[in-house]
Amino acid sequence: MKILQAPFKSEELKSLNAGESVLINGSFLVCRDAGHKRLYECLQEGKELPLSLRGECIYYMGPSPAKPNEVIGSAGPTTSGRMDFYTPSLLEVGLKAMIGKGYRSQEVIESMIKHKAVYFVCIGGAGALLSQRIKSYEVLAYEDLGAEAIARVEVEDFPCIVAIDCRGNDFYKQGRMLSSVHIVP
Numbered sequence: 001m002k003i004l005q006a007p008f009k010s011e012e013l014k015s016l017n018a019g020e021s022v023l024i025n026g027s028f029l030v031c032r033d034a035g036h037k038r039l040y041e042c043l044q045e046g047k048e049l050p051l052s053l054r055g056e057c058i059y060y061m062g063p064s065p066a067k068p069n070e071v072i073g074s075a076g077p078t079t080s081g082r083m084d085f086y087t088p089s090l091l092e093v094g095l096k097a098m099i100g101k102g103y104r105s106q107e108v109i110e111s112m113i114k115h116k117a118v119y120f121v122c123i124g125g126a127g128a129l130l131s132q133r134i135k136s137y138e139v140l141a142y143e144d145l146g147a148e149a150i151a152r153v154e155v156e157d158f159p160c161i162v163a164i165d166c167r168g169n170d171f172y173k174q175g176r177m178l179s180s181v182h183i184v185p
Helices: 008-012 033-044 089-094 104-115 127-131 143-148 171-179
Strands: 002-006 023-032 058-059 098-099 119-120 132-143 152-163
Touching: 033 089, 033 143, 104 119, 132 143, 152 171
Parallel strands: 002 023, 023 058, 058 098, 098 119
Antiparallel strands: 023 152, 119 152, 132 152
16 A cells, blocks of 8 residues: 655656555645635636645545534545536646545546546545544635635545546546456356
8 A cells, every 4th residue: 555645746646556545644625516616717717716726636525513622524525526527627727636436527537647637536435434534624715615615634544545547547447347357167
């Protein structure tokens, strides 16, 4: 298992292969649908973004409220396909990695190849366990969106799988191909 430090170095991302398990340490952004929409609208209107996405990773997640003495509530991944409309524009301005769950569109995969970006997945339904890996949570932009505000989290040993590497290799497609191979005794 590879251990990665976020923000990631380009060389580090280029060395990853679809299907590899990784543990991520460091910090990355969290943002969901509403935050993505606002970032996209800023870009479409030619406005400056409220924060730089250059070299960043976005975890598609909106946390539930934290209980007393906890940093964050449940912090499971959101379905990534809901961000597909916005993703190519964000990759264009420097986004280098995304974490979520589920498939990505062909347009997103092509944009990932062009910009040498990586898509990680983590296990849906494990939000309570994933929240234990988050050591800090700080809202950076669009505070009015509540749980959908853009925030930065500091993580320790955050478990992910490389779903799509920067060459476009797709672990979901590889898995489907393997499951369709039948060995006859």
